[in-house]
Amino acid sequence: MWLRMHRTDVRVVLHYAGLFVIGIGIAMVVPLVTAVVFAEWDAALDFFLGSAIAFAIGGALRFAEVEGEPVTHTHALALTALGWLAASLVAAIPLALSPNYATYLDAAFDALSGLTTSGLTVVRDLDHMSYSHNMWRHLTHLIGGQGIVVAALSLAIGMRSGAFSLYLAEGRDERILPNVVNTARFIWYVTAVYVLIGTTALTAVNLYLGMDASRSVLHAFWISIAAYDTGGFGPQSQNALYYHSYLFETVSVFLMIAGTMNFNLHAQVWRGDRMELWRSIETRVLAINTLVLSAFVAIGLTATRFSGPLETVRKGAYHVLSAHTGTGHQTIYASQWSLDFGGGALAAIMLAMAAGGAVSSTAGGIKALRLGVIVKSLLHQVKASLAPPSAVISTRIHHLGEKFLTPELGSAAAVVFILYVITYITGGLIGGAYGYSAGEAMFESISATANVGLSTGITGPGMPVGLKLVYMAQMWAGRLEFLAVLVLVAQFVLAVGPTRNRRQ
Amino acid sequence: MSRLAAFLIAVVLLLLYSPAYTHAEETLTTPDEIIVIDRDLDGSNVVFVGEVIGESLRADDGHRWVNVLGDSTAVGVYVPAAEAATVESFGSYKRSGDVVRVSGVVNVVCEQHAGEFDVHATSFEVVGRGEETARPPQRWKAFLGIGAALVFVIEAVVFKRFRRSIHL
Numbered sequence: 088m089w090l091r092m093h094r095t096d097v098r099v100v101l102h103y104a105g106l107f108v109i110g111i112g113i114a115m116v117v118p119l120v121t122a123v124v125f126a127e128w129d130a131a132l133d134f135f136l137g138s139a140i141a142f143a144i145g146g147a148l149r150f151a152e153v154e155g156e157p158v159t160h161t162h163a164l165a166l167t168a169l170g171w172l173a174a175s176l177v178a179a180i181p182l183a184l185s186p187n188y189a190t191y192l193d194a195a196f197d198a199l200s201g202l203t204t205s206g207l208t209v210v211r212d213l214d215h216m217s218y219s220h221n222m223w224r225h226l227t228h229l230i231g232g233q234g235i236v237v238a239a240l241s242l243a244i245g246m247r248s249g250a251f252s253l254y255l256a257e258g259r260d261e262r263i264l265p266n267v268v269n270t271a272r273f274i275w276y277v278t279a280v281y282v283l284i285g286t287t288a289l290t291a292v293n294l295y296l297g298m299d300a301s302r303s304v305l306h307a308f309w310i311s312i313a314a315y316d317t318g319g320f321g322p323q324s325q326n327a328l329y330y331h332s333y334l335f336e337t338v339s340v341f342l343m344i345a346g347t348m349n350f351n352l353h354a355q356v357w358r359g360d361r362m363e364l365w366r367s368i369e370t371r372v373l374a375i376n377t378l379v380l381s382a383f384v385a386i387g388l389t390a391t392r393f394s395g396p397l398e399t400v401r402k403g404a405y406h407v408l409s410a411h412t413g414t415g416h417q418t419i420y421a422s423q424w425s426l427d428f429g430g431g432a433l434a435a436i437m438l439a440m441a442a443g444g445a446v447s448s449t450a451g452g453i454k455a456l457r458l459g460v461i462v463k464s465l466l467h468q469v470k471a472s473l474a475p476p477s478a479v480i481s482t483r484i485h486h487l488g489e490k491f492l493t494p495e496l497g498s499a500a501a502v503v504f505i506l507y508v509i510t511y512i513t514g515g516l517i518g519g520a521y522g523y524s525a526g527e528a529m530f531e532s533i534s535a536t537a538n539v540g541l542s543t544g545i546t547g548p549g550m551p552v553g554l555k556l557v558y559m560a561q562m563w564a565g566r567l568e569f570l571a572v573l574v575l576v577a578q579f580v581l582a583v584g585p586t587r588n589r590r591q
Numbered sequence: 592m593s594r595l596a597a598f599l600i601a602v603v604l605l606l607l608y609s610p611a612y613t614h615a616e617e618t619l620t621t622p623d624e625i626i627v628i629d630r631d632l633d634g635s636n637v638v639f640v641g642e643v644i645g646e647s648l649r650a651d652d653g654h655r656w657v658n659v660l661g662d663s664t665a666v667g668v669y670v671p672a673a674e675a676a677t678v679e680s681f682g683s684y685k686r687s688g689d690v691v692r693v694s695g696v697v698n699v700v701c702e703q704h705a706g707e708f709d710v711h712a713t714s715f716e717v718v719g720r721g722e723e724t725a726r727p728p729q730r731w732k733a734f735l736g737i738g739a740a741l742v743f744v745i746e747a748v749v750f751k752r753f754r755r756s757i758h759l
Contacts, residue, residue, distance in 0.1 A: 127684065132732035139739035146746035150753070184732065214644040214660055215724070217684040296648045297655070323645060324664045331648060331656045331667055331707060392633075392699055398706030420664065420708060422627045427699060544627070547663075 091581045092161065098151040099158060100166045105148025107170040107235055111177045112141030117226055118181070122219035125301075130185065130217040137181035144177065161574065163252035167236060168567060168575035174235050175199040175563075178227055185220050187211050189548055192555060199559050201227025202235070203566035204449055206319025206415035206540020207531075207558065209548045213324045218305060221322045225309040231566070232316025232346070232449035233278055237271040277353045278315065285311030285342045292334045310335075314342035316449045319415025319540030327416040336401070339416060340408055347373070347412035347444030349456075351487055366485045368463075369445045372455035373411065376442055380435045381407045387431025403432065406541070410439035413450035415540025424543045425527055437530055440539045441511060451538030451565050453507045456486060457500035464497035506569045510536045514561050518545060521554050531558070536565040617694060622661030625697055626708065633699040637710070640692050640718065641665070644682035647675040651703075657715075659693060667709045668693050674712070680721030690719035 115138040122131035175198045183194035193209045200207045201224055230238055236253045254267050289307030306322055313320045323329040355363040364370055384403040393402050402419055409416050424433055443452015467482040474480050482492040511533045518528025527543040534541050535558040564572040617636045625632055641659035648656040655675035658665040682688030694714040701707045
């Protein structure tokens with residue numbers, strides 16, 4: 088039996104989606120100010136127009152308000168999926184007005200990629216992009232990394248009813264503080280601290296490299312956002328390779344690792360419980376995976392040009408971390424993945440991307456907690472099979488305290504794992520059908536679904552329109568961990584499908 | 592497209608009239624060809640022309656990094672600081688960068704720089720000066736923006752009255 092959303096439910100969803108859209112319009116003030124400060128007058132008009140359109144669309148959607156109607160769990164899921172889509176389409180407007188995007192679809196691709204912190208890009212002539220458009224591209228990482236719903240909740244824009252459902256619908260698993268609005272504000276507080284540390288450190292690095300003061304600060308701010316929010320955009324076409332600097336890469340790795348950690352774990356550590364960092368199943372899975380995959384990459388690279396120890400660390404381990412944390416910053420060219428990196432190392436990078444970071448972080452992918460739970464469940468099954476029939480076997484995991492591994496926990500992790508794997512493979516098959524090699528198509532598909540952003544070069548302004556739409560769907564579904572998107576699709580099918588399937 | 596075509600024609604003309612064209616040991620190429628296509632160029636001497644972007648960045652041993660843009664991406668060129676200082680304009684939103692002719696050795700995995708993909712310049716010459724890029728504000732954006740803002744103001748006023756009428 089399926090519960091179909093009625094007109095009132097649709098109005099609730101549209102009303103709150105309108106608030107999200109207005110929120111995006113407000114956020115456009117930051118690049119607008121940037122444009123004015125740097126006298127980029129045509130770019131300033133792009134943001135003035137973009138913001139005004141966002142306000143007009145959001146203002147119209149507010150009329151759908153139903154007085155006194157609470158936000159239910161189903162509303163929250165549908166609203167989150169629709170809200171992210173609506174926010175991306177509106178965020179794309181100023182990008183589409185710039186000369187750096189050939190079509191509105193390309194701008195929407197980058198806006199969605201930015202908000203989902205994927206970092207795949209179809210931008211043209213990035214090296215001549217305005218500061219304000221660069222500011223907006225990176226700001227989408229900041230908004231999306233923390234979550235559009237989290238942003239709305241932290242401003243408490245009239246969403247207190249059903250706030251926790253909305254918070255969960257955005258792919259977050261647990262609240263950090265008793266009050267969900269305070270949880271949202273805490274997430275922003277943690278982010279502000281890391282972005283400030285990153286900006287300060289990278290500004291110093293950039294000044295040392297010889298950049299002028301304003302470019303030093305801007306580049307430092309953008310890269311700090313992109314690394315901490317595990318986004319991966321960069322202000323230059325060479326991405327992190329532009330800087331040719333060990334120091335730069337070291338600071339960005341620190342930010343990537345901080346960004347991929349669970350916000351709850353940040354809270355525990357900040358409260359003084361540093362041992363939680365070592366006890367947590369997520370940290371252990373991330374550490375083991377990173378070490379094992381780095382070893383695989385090192386072995387894989389011995390058969391390539393990158394055979395020296397320095398090359399292995401700087402080009403091998405760096406990209407394992409970039410992939411595993413879901414960031415996607417690159418210090419090699421896209422073509423080098425297939426031409427110079429070698430099959431073994433490439434496969435290890437794909438596994439790192441697929442695995443992803445921690446739950447309740449800015450990272451995407453299957454997530455370390457789920458992988459830990461699945462492995463523990465497997466071991467539990469083996470132990471149970473070997474034990475005498477009368478024995479009671481229990482397995483515990485440490486995730487924000489000791490917990491017993493229940494069948495429900497195991498099956499929930501397995502379901503999400505399977506959904507990710509199916510999407511990785513489906514995207515890979517579609518890429519293959521467009522004529523790309525199997526390895527490259529799979530790499531790009533995993534990168535899109537796990538919101539990583541590393542690219543073999545398939546993603547670009549010239550890629551087929553169909554593939555752009557497929558990767559957009561993968562980035563969207565992957566960021567919201569499928570459930571919200573599946574609910575929205577199911578509601579749409581029920582709305583347009585045969586009436587016998589509907590419950591009136 | 593016309594800018595791109597003009598740039599490509601300029602590149603071809605510069606290369607044709609370049610003394611390096613007749614040099615037997617150097618291969619005429621482009622940054623994109625070095626990066627995306629031809630791995631046979633690894634370790635060989637190449638000559639290419641491109642636009643300098645961003646700024647020159649500190650490198651080791653009295654050198655600077657200068658990123659030279661091709662059609663779609665840029666390649667890092669390792670240049671003696673004195674030669675890098677001859678660049679006056681770096682490509683950005685407001686300016687096109689100086690066009691330089693680089694002669695140098697391609698390193699797909701540079702041993703000196705821990706695996707960087709770079710070109711170590713043996714000769715670095717500015718062959719065209721960059722200039723300001725005109726980006727005049729387009730009025731239609733301002734008019735449309737004012738129109739959309741007015742729509743929002745009307746919506747806000749009507750919405751306020753609509754809400755008040757419900758509460759009465």
